[in-house]
Amino acid sequence: MNDNQSNYDVIISGAGPVGLFLACELALAKCSVLVLEKAEDPNAPTKQLPFGIRGLSAPTIEALYRRGLLNELEIHKRLKNPHQTPIQQGARRQVGHFAGIPFHEGNIDHSQWENRLPSSTDTSLISEMQEMETILTRRAVALGVEIKRGLALTSFQQNEEGVVVHSGEQSFSCGWLVGCDGARSVVRKEGGFEFAGTEPEFTGYSTKVEIADPEKLGSGRILTPKGMYLQSQPGFVVIQDFDGGEFHSSGMHLTLEHLQEVLRRISSTDVTLTALHFGTTWTDRARQATNYRNGRVFLAGDAAHIHSPLGGQGLNLGLGDAMNLGWKLAATIHKKAPESLLYSYHIERYPLGEQVLDWSRAQVEIMKPNPGARALNSIVRDLLDTRDGATYIAGRVWGIHTHYDLGEGHPLIGYSVPNFEFEDGTKLGEVMLHGKGILLDFDANTSLQAIANKYTNSIEYVSGNVKDRLGISAALVRPDGIIAWASEKDPDPSQFQEALALWFVRNSE
Structure with a gap:
């Protein structure tokens, strides 16, 4: 074994946005951090436009703003952001969706959100995974974080003094280990974490294809008696096939012939695909670690919870994990916190993860191709066309009401601090x-x-x-x-x- 003698305060497995943001938080607090990432090239097709587009919720925007990172995001300046221009009364501009059912800015009553001061950040923005990772990588390196790409965590051992992490024949030692290594987390599996939840209802397909007759599909999200398909841009097609996740779990290679058969069946057209440039599958499998901590090992992001990407909640939930854990772990390392502080990470974050999983399951239920789901879909569609309904759904999607139960006291306790503006203009x-x-x-x-x-x-x-x-x-x-x-x-x-x-x-x- 080739031992690396460096001893880090924290090792993070995974250099996605969650792992990188956590590394930045720890390094900001003067912790030594090593990030191990199995992929040599961070530029995966799923992180690029349009598949890499993500909606950022209010808590995420606030977190980036409070660390001076928000202004570095450029994509929301290039793409249309529904909250950057004044809205005329009665406007019908779509600003989000629930299970594919749109809600519109003109229906949202922002006055219900009493703590959203005029000086507050936007309630939602558009970002790109690739750009987010580039910005966070640059910040992490500037703060002294060491990032090793092409090195996957393969195993680890922990005791009361620390953790020894192995990557093939190399080993590294640290005080604490955090798994930010995604849905198939090695840290979660090696650490013996229980991962409880529900099995999938569908196989989802995200593809870049060439279509001989795209007009047969139309544009936008279309629910059919057999599933759902979406052509967001010419050649970029997303499909939901309610096969119980069978194709995704089969491990079979995605071919042009299979994709065309699925798309024809779901869309009830004879559309012809002539080339498959890129394709990946996913499901609505919803699982959550029953505890986010095991000794000196923590989970964050998709390693701690997985669910359907409907509504784009996963990135926001993971970045919230990082923001919550970062300062607590740093304070513990520097002995600036009581010993009980680390327990609050699971106590505070688990309920939020549970809510997002249920939110995802609810969307899947009303997208199913059966009469009961269609009836529920119709009712929810009517509710989303009302002021109260749109305001409630927008508040949930954008994380406006996100808070922790920190006990009794002032109504603001447990909520994100409003962006108070001082008399000199400082926020x-x-x-x-x-x-x-x-x-x-x-x-x-x-x-x-x-x-x-x-x-x-x-x-x-x-x-x-x-x-x-x-x-x-x-x-x-x-x-x-x-x-x-x-x-x-x-x-x-x-x-x-x-x-x-x-x-x-x-x-x-």
Whole structure:
């Protein structure tokens, strides 16, 4: 065995967006990080246009903004973004879908989202996987992350002191290991994680083809009595064949002949395919690790949860995992957090993953080619054409209501901190670039500041008047932007002290 003598704080398996974003969070907090990626070439066809297009939800946009990465994304400037231009009353522009059923901007009541200040980031944007990975790779390398491509994690052993990771004949040691290695995660399998859930209803096909007679298919997403197909651009075809996932699980090579047979059957046309340039299959299999941690090993992203890509929730869910775990793991490594902090990763993230899996299952149910599903589809279509229905679905799809159950207290506790704008024009997100916790003290309370001064290794004290307080005078904000404590008037210093002790340790400890 060829042993590598370097000892890293954290090794991450997988250099997709989730693994890279987690690496950036850890390196920002001065942790040494190694990322192992089995693919030598990061430029896979599935990451390129149009298959690589992903919708970013509000929590993801906020996370990128708070780390100074949002402005580096260029694709949403090139493609039409439904939230960059004013909307005229009654407009019918589609801004999303649920199970292929569109909802429109003109039906969405943004005033229902009370914490979305005018200074807030957009509720949704378009991004591209390839560009996202390029930006995150550049940031990770600049922060000192070591990325080794063409090296797949093959096994590992852990004990109370650390983890030894093997990649073929090479080995590396670390304090903690995180599996961000996708749906077929080796870390999950080798780590003995239970992966519970439901089996698929369909095989999905994402293809780039040449079509002799594309006009026979039309454009857009079309539900048929036998399944669904979508021609988003000429030659780019997506199909859902409700075969119980049989073809995908068979491992059979996708051929032009098979694809044409499936497309003809689903579309009830005699369309002719003349060439298959690229094709991949997928399913709506929905599974979730019953625990995201096993000793010194964690799971994040698709390694922790898989589901249908309907609605594009997977990337957002995975990046949320990374944002949640990064600061907690870094604080533990640097002994700036109580020992119990790492348990909160699974406690907070598992319910959100569970919700997304159910959201995916619900969409599949009303897309099935049977009378009951068609009846439900019709009802949901009517609901999405109402103001309340569109607002509810948009809020779910865009993650507006995402929050953690952090106990009783102010209504904002557990939610993403609003992007407060100070009188000088500075916005809160602009002072969160360094990834530390923040005490917001709008009234310059000397008692709160004195307590905060004992935690300067973990939090920053920020004071000043803002344009809209949303009824609060002070708030403790975690490094991931979640409000851990808030007070409306005359804050109780002892309650603030208790909240600090839950998430951080004092300078001297």
